[in-house]
Structure formats: structure tokens, C-alpha cells
Amino acid sequence: MECKCRGSGYITKIVDGEEITTYCDCKMKEEIKRTLRKKYDKAGIPVDYWDLEIGRDYKNLTPTNIDSLKKINKYVLDLNKTIENGKVLYLYGDNNSGKTMIECCILKEAIKKDYSAKFITMAQLVNIAIQAMGKDDAPRNKLDELTKCDIVGIDDAFDTEKVYISDNGIQNAKMDDVFRTLVHNKKSIIVTANVNVDGISERFSKNIIELLKRKMESFQFTGRFYEHSTRS
Numbered sequence: 001m002e003c004k005c006r007g008s009g010y011i012t013k014i015v016d017g018e019e020i021t022t023y024c025d026c027k028m029k030e031e032i033k034r035t036l037r038k039k040y041d042k043a044g045i046p047v048d049y050w051d052l053e054i055g056r057d058y059k060n061l062t063p064t065n066i067d068s069l070k071k072i073n074k075y076v077l078d079l080n081k082t083i084e085n086g087k088v089l090y091l092y093g094d095n096n097s098g099k100t101m102i103e104c105c106i107l108k109e110a111i112k113k114d115y116s117a118k119f120i121t122m123a124q125l126v127n128i129a130i131q132a133m134g135k136d137d138a139p140r141n142k143l144d145e146l147t148k149c150d151i152v153g154i155d156d157a158f159d160t161e162k163v164y165i166s167d168n169g170i171q172n173a174k175m176d177d178v179f180r181t182l183v184h185n186k187k188s189i190i191v192t193a194n195v196n197v198d199g200i201s202e203r204f205s206k207n208i209i210e211l212l213k214r215k216m217e218s219f220q221f222t223g224r225f226y227e228h229s230t231r232s
């Protein structure tokens, strides 16, 4: 159905004999969307997740998924409290079960509420943390910006196939610093992983895991519980 502005984005009204042109609601919505998209981009949220929403296109939900979604929903509905309490949400389970999607949705909600947010994979985090030991200021500034955010999403965490930890464990030491700064400043963290927190590989620092556990709540996801609405 065509909008009352007939797609132009503007509406002309006569007020007190004067012709006044204003933005149509559709253009206002468009502008808000554009501004938000810029913020999602700046926060590092992958484009694929910009338009996905929690609760849309879900099919074949298992009891585990329903339970996790219900519990997570509480934290999203009360996002101010979740963020102000520096809550750590640990989302784990099968590949393609929608963990990253939910993580991104929570970050997007935070952005809509004007909180500062960042999305990063743990592999990227490790790389930056290692680079930050060098002469270049850029990686240090990036870490600084990350640790100052209200809420940080750390994707594909604690996966030995994705995150390289050398035998001397230098990556753990650097990550420890980042996590400690976040937790001690009461920042909120969302972690996605493919294993339960107690099943994390020994290669990762026990200290980091213990640190996160203090503020952590875990949510399990199984299978592939949504279906693309455009599927043919």
C-alpha cells in the first residue's frame, strides 16, 4: 500500500493559509533506521544481523530453547538493570542455533537505549590484545574504547579451533587484562560459545572463567530453531 506521501517522503499541508512541508512518518522512520544502522556499524555488529529480531521466524523450538529465550527475555526487558548490574550472559550450544543473532539483538537494544556497545569475536580480541603490546597506538586505543563500552559482545569465545592460544599462554594474559577491566568496571558482557562453561578447554585461563562466573548466567541453545521466512 502506498503511503499518504505517495513515496516522496514529504507532506505539504496548509496551515493558516501557509503552505508547510514536513517529513512524512515513513521518512522519519527511515531516518531513525539510517541513524541506528550507522551505530550498529560503528559497534561492529555484522550486517547480517542488523535486521533480525528476537522472536521472529522461530519454528521447531525445543523446550531448552524456549526456556533459554524466556530467561534471556527477562534481561532484555530490563536491559537498564542488566547493564547497570554488569551482568554476564553466557550463551552456549550448537552451531547455527542463533546465539550470535541473540547476542546482536541484545546489543542493538542497548544501542537503541543509547548505551555504548561493541561486538567482537574472541579471535579478534586476542589479535588486538597481542598487537597492543607493540609500538602502534591504534590497537591500544581500540582496546581502550572496548573496555569503556557499557556492554560488550564477545562472539565465538573459548573455541580452540577459532582462538589461538600459544603454549606460553600470552594470549590468556592479555585477555585476562581486558576481562578484568570490564568486570571491575561493572560492564555487561555477552559471551557466545559452543561449550558449557565447565567444558571450556584447559588452554583457556581458569582465572578468566572464574572472573566471569561471578556475574554469569548461562543459557543453552540447541539445533536450528528458526526458519527463514523467505525459504522456498
Ligand SMILES: Nc1ncnc2c1ncn2[C@@H]1O[C@H](COP(=O)(O)OP(=O)(O)O)[C@@H](O)[C@H]1O
Residues within 6 Å of the ligand: 048, 049, 052, 053, 054, 055, 056, 057, 058, 094, 095, 096, 097, 098, 099, 100, 101, 102, 192, 226, 227, 228, 229
Ligand atoms: N530469528 C531468525 N530469523 C532468521 N534468520 C535467523 C534467525 N536467527 C538466526 N538466523 C540466521 O541463522 C544463521 C545462524 O544464526 P547464528 O546466530 O549465527 O547462529 P550461531 O551463532 O548459534 O552459530 C545466521 O545466518 C542468521 O542470520
Ligand SMILES: [Mg+2]
Residues within 6 Å of the ligand: 099, 100, 101, 155, 156, 192
Ligand atoms: Mg555464532
Ligand SMILES: [Zn+2]
Residues within 6 Å of the ligand: 003, 004, 005, 006, 007, 008, 009, 010, 024, 025, 026, 027
Ligand atoms: Zn510517507
